[in-house]
Amino acid sequence: MGDIVLQILNGLDKGSAYALIALGLTLIFGTLGVVNFAHGALFMLGAFCTVTFNKLISFQRVTLSETETTAWGSPLEIREPVMEAWFGDFGLWLIDYSVLASIVVAIPVMFIIGVVMERGLIKHFYSRPHAEQILVTFGLAIVLQEVIRTFFGANPIPQPAPDALRGMMDFGTLLGFEPGRVPYPTWRFVYFFFAAAIIGGVFAFLQFTTFGMVVRAGMADRETVGLLGIDIDKRFTFMFGLAATVAGLAGVMYTPILSPDYHLGMDFLVLSFIVVVVGGMGSLPGAVAAGFLLGILQSFASMNEVKALLPGIDQIIIYLVAVIILLTRPRGLLGRAGVMED
Amino acid sequence: MSKSNFSRRGVLKTGAAFGGALAAPTFFTSAANAFTNAPGASAVTLGFNVPQSGAYADEGADELRAYELAVKHLNGEGDGGMLNTFSSKVLDGTGILGRKVEYVTGDTQTKSDAARASARSMIEQDGAIMITGGSSSGVAVAVQGLCQEAGVIFMSGLTHSNDTTGKDKKANGFRHFFNAYMSAAALAPVLSANYGNDRNAYHLTADYTWGWTQEESIAAATESLGWNTVNKVRTPLGAGDFSQYITPILNSGADTLILNHYGRDMVNSLTQAVQFGLRDRQVNGKDFQIVVPLYSRLMAQGAGENVKGIFGSTNWHWSLQDEASQAFVRSFGQEYGFPPSQAAHTCYVQALLYADAVQRAGDFNPCAVVEALEGFEFDGMGNGPTLYRADDHQCFKDVLVVKGKDNPSNQFDLLEVVDVTPAEQVTYAPDHPMFAGGELGTCNPGA
Numbered sequence: 001m002g003d004i005v006l007q008i009l010n011g012l013d014k015g016s017a018y019a020l021i022a023l024g025l026t027l028i029f030g031t032l033g034v035v036n037f038a039h040g041a042l043f044m045l046g047a048f049c050t051v052t053f054n055k056l057i058s059f060q061r062v063t064l065s066e067t068e069t070t071a072w073g074s075p076l077e078i079r080e081p082v083m084e085a086w087f088g089d090f091g092l093w094l095i096d097y098s099v100l101a102s103i104v105v106a107i108p109v110m111f112i113i114g115v116v117m118e119r120g121l122i123k124h125f126y127s128r129p130h131a132e133q134i135l136v137t138f139g140l141a142i143v144l145q146e147v148i149r150t151f152f153g154a155n156p157i158p159q160p161a162p163d164a165l166r167g168m169m170d171f172g173t174l175l176g177f178e179p180g181r182v183p184y185p186t187w188r189f190v191y192f193f194f195a196a197a198i199i200g201g202v203f204a205f206l207q208f209t210t211f212g213m214v215v216r217a218g219m220a221d222r223e224t225v226g227l228l229g230i231d232i233d234k235r236f237t238f239m240f241g242l243a244a245t246v247a248g249l250a251g252v253m254y255t256p257i258l259s260p261d262y263h264l265g266m267d268f269l270v271l272s273f274i275v276v277v278v279g280g281m282g283s284l285p286g287a288v289a290a291g292f293l294l295g296i297l298q299s300f301a302s303m304n305e306v307k308a309l310l311p312g313i314d315q316i317i318i319y320l321v322a323v324i325i326l327l328t329r330p331r332g333l334l335g336r337a338g339v340m341e342d
Numbered sequence: 343m344s345k346s347n348f349s350r351r352g353v354l355k356t357g358a359a360f361g362g363a364l365a366a367p368t369f370f371t372s373a374a375n376a377f378t379n380a381p382g383a384s385a386v387t388l389g390f391n392v393p394q395s396g397a398y399a400d401e402g403a404d405e406l407r408a409y410e411l412a413v414k415h416l417n418g419e420g421d422g423g424m425l426n427t428f429s430s431k432v433l434d435g436t437g438i439l440g441r442k443v444e445y446v447t448g449d450t451q452t453k454s455d456a457a458r459a460s461a462r463s464m465i466e467q468d469g470a471i472m473i474t475g476g477s478s479s480g481v482a483v484a485v486q487g488l489c490q491e492a493g494v495i496f497m498s499g500l501t502h503s504n505d506t507t508g509k510d511k512k513a514n515g516f517r518h519f520f521n522a523y524m525s526a527a528a529l530a531p532v533l534s535a536n537y538g539n540d541r542n543a544y545h546l547t548a549d550y551t552w553g554w555t556q557e558e559s560i561a562a563a564t565e566s567l568g569w570n571t572v573n574k575v576r577t578p579l580g581a582g583d584f585s586q587y588i589t590p591i592l593n594s595g596a597d598t599l600i601l602n603h604y605g606r607d608m609v610n611s612l613t614q615a616v617q618f619g620l621r622d623r624q625v626n627g628k629d630f631q632i633v634v635p636l637y638s639r640l641m642a643q644g645a646g647e648n649v650k651g652i653f654g655s656t657n658w659h660w661s662l663q664d665e666a667s668q669a670f671v672r673s674f675g676q677e678y679g680f681p682p683s684q685a686a687h688t689c690y691v692q693a694l695l696y697a698d699a700v701q702r703a704g705d706f707n708p709c710a711v712v713e714a715l716e717g718f719e720f721d722g723m724g725n726g727p728t729l730y731r732a733d734d735h736q737c738f739k740d741v742l743v744v745k746g747k748d749n750p751s752n753q754f755d756l757l758e759v760v761d762v763t764p765a766e767q768v769t770y771a772p773d774h775p776m777f778a779g780g781e782l783g784t785c786n787p788g789a
Contacts, residue, residue: 071668
């Protein structure tokens with residue numbers, strides 16, 4: 001039983017990341033009608049906001065030793081952390097909490113990246129076929145990942161969680177299990193609650209603000225909203241920026257779970273698209289529900305008992321579910337009739 | 343009706359004579375070049391097939407740096423590096439057999455089909471007479487097969503699967519790097535001394551040729567110590583998040599996790615295993631331990647402080663104090679500003695070994711090179727006395743057991759050598775069951 005609870009927690013954790021990325025994807029599709037294959041790259045860029053921030057605050061002053069040399073005969077470099085020297089304990093605290101602190105940097109950076117991407121490239125493809133949108137955004141994703149590889153290399157770059165959130169939480173005791181039966185990393189709980197807060201925030205923004213109401217109206221009937229004298233394009237550009245920010249924040253908070261590298265976005269891209277398709281193209285609740293559903297199914301399919309019955313099921317489960325959903329309900333779980341059904 | 347001056351017989355005769363004239367140069371060329379891509383009088387071209395993109399691009403970049411350094415040294419530039427310590431003294435800095443060494447590069451992308459395509463292009467378009475490099479056993483096996491068919495020598499780069507010189511061995515292929523069996527043979531005594539002989543091991547294994555042979559080798563070695571293998575779980579290559587594979591370990595009764603992962607998979611699975619508190623657990627009254635049988639410094643950098651205290655094995659390490667290793671580290675460090683990785687070391691050595699074999703054979707013909715390398719014993723390359731065994735074209739030499747350092751002094755000082763296992767302890771019979779199933783065959787000179 002403990003193993004099942006652990007796999008549910010794994011699924012919820014994975015599902016949080018899928019749901020956050022899929023939420024942004026479907027937001028863009030719902031507002032702008034664009035199939036954005038560069039969305040995974042935005043997740044990766046968010047993660048590298050943290051890497052960059054961490055590198056900046058971990059900056060070290062380098063002096064060359066006059067007495068010691070390296071194994072190849074050059075003077076030995078003596079490195080002194082600048083933050084600690086300048087700010088003392090606050091400097092150390094900032095380095096420890098660099099992942100959380102980098103959120104402050106990532107929000108404006110990712111929003112600007114999203115707006116520039118939409119105004120500079122995506123808007124030219126609104127009226128083009130989906131195939132062309134996919135080609136151009138996929139090309140953009142490759143360009144972005146290669147730029148990151150050029151600057152940061154191909155190796156993963158570890159980003160530890162803050163000390164206070166690095167340990168394990170004995171979740172099982174809350175459910176009546178014996179101590180130590182269902183331990184789970186604290187940071188993964190943090191990620192789950194963070195994802196829930198972001199998803200809730202986006203829904204509340206769309207549901208309870210005038211801006212959100214106009215956007216929802218625009219999603220339903222863009223032309224009529226335009227006839228009312230509302231500049232819906234500006235609002236949709238904002239929504240693209242918001243979707244980029246959501247993807248970026250998902251990447252920021254994921255860095256302690258998966259050390260970021262240039263390929264991180266591609267790892268999530270296909271899965272997130274499947275999540276959107278299973279949830280229903282353009283359906284925000286569908287994207288979230290499908291994200292968690294597929295995350296949990298993927299985790300259960302990886303259990304040794306399941307793999308013993310169905311070898312290799314862990315590698316195909318998501319695609320299998322996607323095929324079944326598309327065959328039986330082409331609009332997806334919560335999709336509107338007629339959207340991408342043909 | 344006009345009358346033609348051409349008779350059927352005349353056309354046939356003329357055609358035969360013309361065809362014969364066209365065919366003649368090719369025939370004579372073939373006779374003159376009894377092997378593929380015979381070099382001209384002034385230069386010889388080598389093909390460096392390394393991952394320049396993809397997950398192993400950093401390792402590939404280090405391999406390429408080593409090859410460029412080897413070319414410099416072969417052409418008499420720089421300080422000569424390990425040419426000064428190499429036991430064979432036939433290379434004199436005038437290239438290979440008096441020809442200047444030139445090179446072309448290919449990008450394997452760490453994909454078998456891409457690696458074969460880039461190797462084929464270097465052989466057919468650029469005239470490369472030898473292909474070398476790579477950071478994956480899947481790629482090594484694929485390119486080795488291609489080189490055998492094309493009639494060129496393949497000096498593999500970083501490939502650790504038993505199959506490369508086991509069931510997939512080829513007469514034209516040679517491996518300097520150690521293999522999974524050797525890692526297991528070297529690690530077992532150290533694991534026994536540190537963790538005892540009563541352990542329950544759980545394997546997480548990358549699901550491809552290298553992972554399978556590593557899992558088989560380590561399980562056999564640890565079981566011979568008396569360890570029990572609780573489970574062997576295969577994980578897809580590039581899984582990213584391994585949480586769903588790690589959580590079942592928590593309640594499995596295992597007290598040791600063996601990560602048969604390399605590169606990005608190893609960085610992620612080790613990081614997440616530590617994140618799930620495995621190293622803080624007590625199982626069966628023992629501290630839970632993690633073992634990473636194949637280590638590299640580049641991977642250790644990726645995993646950060648999670649590698650501290652974890653045992654593994656490596657082909658070579660820059661901190662070795664022998665004269666040859668120091669000469670190579672000095673040469674590489676002065677050129678690039680940081681120490682070489684084990685991938686760089688094996689590639690540098692392979693380039694020099696090929697050049698030396700040609701020089702000793704006095705011929706670029708692959709069959710002459712094969713003959714020169716088979717049974718070749720050498721020293722002064724950083725691994726102690728080494729044998730290129732004729733039976734399977736595998737190098738036999740000392741193996742290093744390393745441990746993640748508790749207090750690294752800099753970003754390169756992450757591993758410490760805890761044991762140097764002598765070559766005889768890691769040597770196995772050519773017909774050992776883990777290497778059975780393939781034939782070396784005969785060398786193919788191509789053309």
